[in-house]
Amino acid sequence: MGDKAHAHPGAAGRATAADHPASVRNVVLVGHSGSGKTTLVEALALTAGAVNRAGRVEDGGTVSDYDEIEHRQQRSVQLSLVPVDWDGYKINILDTPGYADFVGELRAGLRAADAALFVVSASDGVDGSTRMVWEECAAVGMPRAIVVTHLESARADFEEMTRICAEAFGGDDPDAVLPLYLPLRGPEAPDGHAPVTGLIGLLTQRLFDYASGERKEAEPGPEQRQLIEDARNRLIEGIIAESEDETLMDRYLGGEEIDLKTLVQDLERAVARGTFFPVLAAAPAAEGARQGLGTVELLELVTGGFPTPLERPAPSVTTPDGTARAVEACDPDGPLLAEVVKTASDPYVGRVSLVRVFSGTLRPDATVHVSGHGLTDRGHEDHDVDERIGTLSAPFGKQQRALTHCIAGDLASVAKLNRAETGDTLSAKDDPLLMESWRMPDPLLPLAIEAHSKADEDKLSQGLGRLVAEDPTMRLEQNPATHQVVLWCLGEAHADVALERLRNRYGVQVDVVPHKVSLRETFAGTSSGRGRHVKQSGGHGQFAICEIEVEPLPNGSGIEFVDKVIGGAVPRQFIPSVEKGVRAQAARGVAAGYPLIDVRVTLRDGKAHSVDSSDAAFQTAGALALREAAADARIHLLEPVAEVSVLVGDDYVGAVMSDLSGRRGRVVGTEQAGGGRTLVRAEVPEIEIGRYAVDLRSISHGTARFDRHYARHEPMPQQIAERIRERTPDS
Numbered sequence: 001m002g003d004k005a006h007a008h009p010g011a012a013g014r015a016t017a018a019d020h021p022a023s024v025r026n027v028v029l030v031g032h033s034g035s036g037k038t039t040l041v042e043a044l045a046l047t048a049g050a051v052n053r054a055g056r057v058e059d060g061g062t063v064s065d066y067d068e069i070e071h072r073q074q075r076s077v078q079l080s081l082v083p084v085d086w087d088g089y090k091i092n093i094l095d096t097p098g099y100a101d102f103v104g105e106l107r108a109g110l111r112a113a114d115a116a117l118f119v120v121s122a123s124d125g126v127d128g129s130t131r132m133v134w135e136e137c138a139a140v141g142m143p144r145a146i147v148v149t150h151l152e153s154a155r156a157d158f159e160e161m162t163r164i165c166a167e168a169f170g171g172d173d174p175d176a177v178l179p180l181y182l183p184l185r186g187p188e189a190p191d192g193h194a195p196v197t198g199l200i201g202l203l204t205q206r207l208f209d210y211a212s213g214e215r216k217e218a219e220p221g222p223e224q225r226q227l228i229e230d231a232r233n234r235l236i237e238g239i240i241a242e243s244e245d246e247t248l249m250d251r252y253l254g255g256e257e258i259d260l261k262t263l264v265q266d267l268e269r270a271v272a273r274g275t276f277f278p279v280l281a282a283a284p285a286a287e288g289a290r291q292g293l294g295t296v297e298l299l300e301l302v303t304g305g306f307p308t309p310l311e312r313p314a315p316s317v318t319t320p321d322g323t324a325r326a327v328e329a330c331d332p333d334g335p336l337l338a339e340v341v342k343t344a345s346d347p348y349v350g351r352v353s354l355v356r357v358f359s360g361t362l363r364p365d366a367t368v369h370v371s372g373h374g375l376t377d378r379g380h381e382d383h384d385v386d387e388r389i390g391t392l393s394a395p396f397g398k399q400q401r402a403l404t405h406c407i408a409g410d411l412a413s414v415a416k417l418n419r420a421e422t423g424d425t426l427s428a429k430d431d432p433l434l435m436e437s438w439r440m441p442d443p444l445l446p447l448a449i450e451a452h453s454k455a456d457e458d459k460l461s462q463g464l465g466r467l468v469a470e471d472p473t474m475r476l477e478q479n480p481a482t483h484q485v486v487l488w489c490l491g492e493a494h495a496d497v498a499l500e501r502l503r504n505r506y507g508v509q510v511d512v513v514p515h516k517v518s519l520r521e522t523f524a525g526t527s528s529g530r531g532r533h534v535k536q537s538g539g540h541g542q543f544a545i546c547e548i549e550v551e552p553l554p555n556g557s558g559i560e561f562v563d564k565v566i567g568g569a570v571p572r573q574f575i576p577s578v579e580k581g582v583r584a585q586a587a588r589g590v591a592a593g594y595p596l597i598d599v600r601v602t603l604r605d606g607k608a609h610s611v612d613s614s615d616a617a618f619q620t621a622g623a624l625a626l627r628e629a630a631a632d633a634r635i636h637l638l639e640p641v642a643e644v645s646v647l648v649g650d651d652y653v654g655a656v657m658s659d660l661s662g663r664r665g666r667v668v669g670t671e672q673a674g675g676g677r678t679l680v681r682a683e684v685p686e687i688e689i690g691r692y693a694v695d696l697r698s699i700s701h702g703t704a705r706f707d708r709h710y711a712r713h714e715p716m717p718q719q720i721a722e723r724i725r726e727r728t729p730d731s
Helices: 037-048 066-074 100-112 128-140 158-169 222-243 246-253 260-272 295-305 454-470 492-505 572-588 615-631 650-662 692-699 718-727
Strands: 024-030 080-086 089-095 115-121 144-149 177-179 181-185 196-201 206-209 216-218 277-281 337-346 350-359 367-371 384-388 392-396 399-403 411-415 425-428 445-451 475-479 484-489 510-513 520-523 527-535 542-552 559-563 599-607 635-649 666-674 677-685 705-715
Touching: 024 037, 024 100, 024 128, 024 295, 037 080, 037 089, 037 144, 037 295, 080 295, 080 392, 080 411, 089 100, 089 295, 100 128, 100 337, 100 350, 100 492, 115 128, 115 158, 115 295, 128 158, 144 158, 144 295, 158 177, 158 277, 177 222, 181 206, 181 222, 181 277, 196 222, 222 246, 222 260, 260 277, 260 295, 277 295, 337 454, 445 454, 445 492, 454 475, 454 484, 454 492, 484 492, 492 510, 520 542, 527 615, 542 572, 542 615, 559 572, 572 599, 572 615, 635 650, 635 718, 650 666, 650 677, 650 692, 692 705
Parallel strands: 024 089, 024 115, 115 144, 144 277, 177 277, 559 599
Antiparallel strands: 080 089, 181 196, 196 206, 206 216, 337 350, 337 425, 350 411, 367 384, 367 425, 392 399, 392 411, 445 484, 445 510, 475 484, 520 635, 527 542, 542 599, 635 677, 635 705, 666 677
């Protein structure tokens, strides 16, 4: 790798439709915010000829939207695709957000790609969230490589960064993470910093100098050869070992010189197996230069060292009714099988879907079947419909280059799929299929909203529907207990983006209001009450008297009504009326306006009038009796308690447990989870963990994650209950 000279390919750098899966490479860029992913995308596009120095597309001088791409991606909160051509290959570069709040976009990128390029800043190192994504890739065996950026920083140390990456990503085998190139440094500046001006290829044993702004190849000098030898031997041994080419290892250890082609084939095999992770270096092009340092080497690695879509097995596939189907991976002539990995709304063309084709060929104007996973718990409608494909295009910022087709292994934008949402499957209308969905993170930060005005109220429902259609990591809840509309988000930035999209994209202004938890009331002990509803004002009067006894029941019992009237004191036809009045009052609450639960109400006695008694009168009497019983009893205010599981690095276990205790939580157990992490289980009142998604990230420096599930309602401490009652009107 790295032994070819590359001319600037000009307009050929703009990607067109691929004709065979073997000529496609899908690579996703992963890294924390500020690691340099977007700058690297720009540098790769520049080197591939997709843009020129001025940010113009080389197709006749028309201004491209590349500057807009860069601007949007630098503040990006969504998956972005930049397709380029390089040496006869189409490379789909997927840039993912670096913020933890947008991990859903990251996982969509991992689904669409066949290999991942982890971008690590030489000045910042490897953060906890990047390690977590590495583990996700390892779990599914995704091939990975590492590129070190920000080499221009005074603190940059490529060799030290490689060691840190080996410790962070190599696990028990540090020789699985090794550099393919070593940096070539220029003369020291007055501040003592020697800038990186080129690279030394360890496999090719060639020097690649970028000091002039153009990549120039040369023979290494004696001082470089001494630098190469030890690193090259270690690299070759690592490649051969991880590719499990035992005969080649015997030949190499026997002193045989292994040719470059064989080493590159073994490198590709080791990378494709997800067992060897090469390290490269990159830096953006200087002003006026055509090639950024290391960009040619990266493009060569992607085309020559990363696997093709043919090497990726298709996800599990069923028919919509759940019957398993076998689909051959990446066959352009096979049954159509594609997936929507991203959904966006364009003000001019409507909904635009980014689609990865796994089998078959997608064509414009074809009618396809759209199968959804019916994420009804997240506010998505289930759908199983036929839709007509609009235009197919290769996106480049706001520009779309029309495509005649999109084969298995490739990606394309599809216009006007009005029902398709992120995660949906596209298949032939006469052979509908459904792909196994990828795992979506659970949104755990609640954002309660209200329409700002009547006009906004009319548009709110449609705006929210479009919002969740674009983002399956967001959950829309219409809470029947609190009567609030709640958007569950992954973090504060995620919530801010949701509000911004509602306001600017869908024209809906909303107000954020305090999120309410579903409090309840119950009786602390047995109590009695008498409900007397007697009115006589001329004509037909109202007469109903009932006497009840209320006693507490175990958690989860609800409201139990028992009739123990003797001698017909309350006529049989009015006993259901008493129960109806009791249940209606229980739903309204008896102390602070929260529903009453877990009590047995026993009707023991009462009186009726032959003329003036009625269904309505006994309903009122039943409600009055319950209120009187509550007035003479101690009422517990109940709060929901959640079972919380926190997966956290061992270094932060103490801080997490201390924080949970401060939230009135009870730690019920801990267990080792492997990889230097601990699973902490606790029970915590829900009122205390409304912002836990944000706070935990701060406590653990972004390395912990948690889930929560409702456990039960239990009595709230008296002092907290009193404060809530004081804030409740008419309590």
